[in-house]
Amino acid sequence: MENVKVLIWGFGAMGKGITEMLLGKKGVEIVGVCDLNPKLIGRSFKESLEITTVDKDIIISDDIDDIINNNVIDIAIIATDSYTRNSYPKIEKIVKAGINVISTAEEMAYPYANEPKLAENMSLLAKKHNVTILGTGINPGFVMDYLVIALTGVMENVQKIQVSRVNSLSPFGPTVMDEQGVGITVEQYNERVKNNDLAGHVGFKESVFMIADALGIKLDSFDQQMKPIISSVYRKSKYGEVKEGNLAGIDMTAQGFIDNDVFIDMQHPQQIEPELEGTNTGDYIKLYGKPEVNMSIQPEIDGGIGTISMCVNMIPHVINSKPGLKTMIDLPVPRAILGDIRDLIDRE
Amino acid sequence: MENVKVLIWGFGAMGKGITEMLLGKKGVEIVGVCDLNPKLIGRSFKESLEITTVDKDIIISDDIDDIINNNVIDIAIIATDSYTRNSYPKIEKIVKAGINVISTAEEMAYPYANEPKLAENMSLLAKKHNVTILGTGINPGFVMDYLVIALTGVMENVQKIQVSRVNSLSPFGPTVMDEQGVGITVEQYNERVKNNDLAGHVGFKESVFMIADALGIKLDSFDQQMKPIISSVYRKSKYGEVKEGNLAGIDMTAQGFIDNDVFIDMQHPQQIEPELEGTNTGDYIKLYGKPEVNMSIQPEIDGGIGTISMCVNMIPHVINSKPGLKTMIDLPVPRAILGDIRDLIDRE
Numbered sequence: 001m002e003n004v005k006v007l008i009w010g011f012g013a014m015g016k017g018i019t020e021m022l023l024g025k026k027g028v029e030i031v032g033v034c035d036l037n038p039k040l041i042g043r044s045f046k047e048s049l050e051i052t053t054v055d056k057d058i059i060i061s062d063d064i065d066d067i068i069n070n071n072v073i074d075i076a077i078i079a080t081d082s083y084t085r086n087s088y089p090k091i092e093k094i095v096k097a098g099i100n101v102i103s104t105a106e107e108m109a110y111p112y113a114n115e116p117k118l119a120e121n122m123s124l125l126a127k128k129h130n131v132t133i134l135g136t137g138i139n140p141g142f143v144m145d146y147l148v149i150a151l152t153g154v155m156e157n158v159q160k161i162q163v164s165r166v167n168s169l170s171p172f173g174p175t176v177m178d179e180q181g182v183g184i185t186v187e188q189y190n191e192r193v194k195n196n197d198l199a200g201h202v203g204f205k206e207s208v209f210m211i212a213d214a215l216g217i218k219l220d221s222f223d224q225q226m227k228p229i230i231s232s233v234y235r236k237s238k239y240g241e242v243k244e245g246n247l248a249g250i251d252m253t254a255q256g257f258i259d260n261d262v263f264i265d266m267q268h269p270q271q272i273e274p275e276l277e278g279t280n281t282g283d284y285i286k287l288y289g290k291p292e293v294n295m296s297i298q299p300e301i302d303g304g305i306g307t308i309s310m311c312v313n314m315i316p317h318v319i320n321s322k323p324g325l326k327t328m329i330d331l332p333v334p335r336a337i338l339g340d341i342r343d344l345i346d347r348e
Numbered sequence: 349m350e351n352v353k354v355l356i357w358g359f360g361a362m363g364k365g366i367t368e369m370l371l372g373k374k375g376v377e378i379v380g381v382c383d384l385n386p387k388l389i390g391r392s393f394k395e396s397l398e399i400t401t402v403d404k405d406i407i408i409s410d411d412i413d414d415i416i417n418n419n420v421i422d423i424a425i426i427a428t429d430s431y432t433r434n435s436y437p438k439i440e441k442i443v444k445a446g447i448n449v450i451s452t453a454e455e456m457a458y459p460y461a462n463e464p465k466l467a468e469n470m471s472l473l474a475k476k477h478n479v480t481i482l483g484t485g486i487n488p489g490f491v492m493d494y495l496v497i498a499l500t501g502v503m504e505n506v507q508k509i510q511v512s513r514v515n516s517l518s519p520f521g522p523t524v525m526d527e528q529g530v531g532i533t534v535e536q537y538n539e540r541v542k543n544n545d546l547a548g549h550v551g552f553k554e555s556v557f558m559i560a561d562a563l564g565i566k567l568d569s570f571d572q573q574m575k576p577i578i579s580s581v582y583r584k585s586k587y588g589e590v591k592e593g594n595l596a597g598i599d600m601t602a603q604g605f606i607d608n609d610v611f612i613d614m615q616h617p618q619q620i621e622p623e624l625e626g627t628n629t630g631d632y633i634k635l636y637g638k639p640e641v642n643m644s645i646q647p648e649i650d651g652g653i654g655t656i657s658m659c660v661n662m663i664p665h666v667i668n669s670k671p672g673l674k675t676m677i678d679l680p681v682p683r684a685i686l687g688d689i690r691d692l693i694d695r696e
Contacts (some may be wrong), residue, residue, distance in 0.1 A: 337564060
């Protein structure tokens with residue numbers, strides 16, 4: 001059986017990580033890498049990753065049509081956007097070429113939440129071209145939704161869901177420091193919030209609606225909030241520096257309501273060096289009902305490696321799936337791939 | 349759309365619990381109850397459950413052929429056995445009648461582990477009759493296998509898996525006290541082990557092989573051990589009593605080996621009143637690799653309610669599945685059913 005052939009679209013931190021992970025797996029090969037960054041175009045991907053162990057080399061190209069037209073490709077991993085609207089034209093192009101898609105865009109983890117019309121379009125388009133589209137990642141895609149849903153599987157009834165992901169931003173680079181407002185003053189925070197220039201966590205609505213739809217409940221409303229995490233001590237990480245009184249990061253919360261009561265309650269504070277003020281990082285799921293379930297993962301699951309792994313590990317499930325737009329609740333359980341990826345492809 | 353129609357085969361603790369749970373759900377109805385217990389045959393299941401709220405009543409019957417021949421049935425839940433070999437003739441009968449099956453038998457959670465030939469037969473038979481067979485439960489079926497597998501989904505690589513389920517037997521009745529040797533002397537324990545009269549936990553091999561197959565690894569060998577948990581204090585629960593020096597329960601361990609190294613390491617001590625000697629009950633999963641994952645659920649997920657819930661919550665997935673013998677790693681994620689079960693049935 002031939003290797004599974006993968007196109008990487010977007011060669012940033014995620015795209016590179018996915019490429020490196022795939023290079024360590026059996027039965028799969030990278031057949032194309034697309035990125036618009038002038039510093040990358042025309043370069044060898046081996047050189048770019050500083051690796052020498054791979055036989056075959058790929059030249060990074062900005063011409064997606066050329067890559068698609070000149071290669072046999074089973075699946076494209078698109079790691080370019082956070083929002084469905086922005087990734088939609090890319091997904092459309094890939095699907096029309098008869099290629100399966102995995103997207104890292106946070107909103108694509110459950111596009112029905114924010115873009116129901118585009119989701120419907122993608123679903124029809126995928127069926128027409130006999131391919132499958134999946135959005136996944138660590139969060140949304142796993143910690144604050146899939147894992148919650150799986151744990152409700154042991155329950156007769158669920159009265160309330162509380163989920164908290166408390167993570168450290170210390171390992172991340174300058175882009176994340178900027179996106180999460182690490183080190184800025186309260187005035188700068190207020191200004192950026194006013195200018196809609198501080199995204200924070202993208203994905204609460206996706207997680208909340210994925211859970212609600214999986215459990216078969218209708219939410220009356222959804223709300224989310226952002227507030228600054230003001231440090232009372234000096235904090236410093238590799239790429240972040242926070243003076244006392246400035247932002248160590250931002251705390252985001254969200255709720256799904258039924259009858260004015262909070263049914264799904266989410267909290268996701270992100271900051272550098274949380275332990276300096278006694279915060280224990282971790283992923284926490286508390287399910288009230290019959291029986292109660294009280295789960296914790298300490299420290300939190302690594303977000304970068306987690307997203308990279310989810311994208312790679314879902315490849316066989318996406319290839320095996322019935323055509324259409326799928327989400328994590330439609331496909332079999334994700335799992336690490338320790339053997340040959342080809343052995344996981346359904347030949348029926 | 350018509351209600352989903354369920355047959356309950358086996359009206360012990362699990363069968364009763366499943367029935368009670370189903371009576372609280374929308375879009376589903378019980379159309380038959382089969383049990384061989386002379387105290388139950390001919391009785392009303394409402395009377396037997398001491399409930400008055402259900403419109404329709406069912407008379408418990410020992411004549412499975414009569415039930416099958418005189419009812420339209422979508423799915424049978426068979427809660428009669430622990431071993432595949434014993435439940436096989438029952439499953440065969442149901443499948444030949446064109447009815448889907450969920451089995452609570454521990455070995456049926458992954459029948460390939462102990463009964464590969466019977467598993468193959470069931471797979472062919474289910475496909476021939478266009479129905480699906482699934483074995484599930486809290487453990488095997490979820491805590492020590494499915495949940496482990498799901499958590500590996502966030503990992504690039506897995507070096508070792510440690511799973512521990514530390515539970516209290518205090519809520520359980522006289523049957524479990526006997527099965528787990530609660531209160532017996534060390535001499536009695538040795539005698540029962542010699543006579544092969546102490547089953548302890550059934551399901552380690554199923555869990556270990558489900559994990560190995562999901563991850564695509566070949567184990568070189570499997571081993572399991574049993575040892576007594578000797579109490580150094582007096583312990584008492586509703587149905588159990590343990591004198592100092594006697595058994596509070598039994599501790600079971602299992603290993604899956606690769607190259608003489610333990611790759612999957614399992615521990616499952618079960619006893620009454622564990623807190624009297626400082627044991628914290630809980631479910632613990634530790635995954636070594638990239639990244640490490642360190643999960644705990646405290647206290648442990650309730651075993652009785654958990655098994656009941658898994659059986660009910662998987663009904664839509666089993667009805668929706670492609671025909672064949674399926675396991676938890678083939679089907680979509682389990683989830684609590686809070687709405688109408690009919691809304692979860694795929695009409696394509």
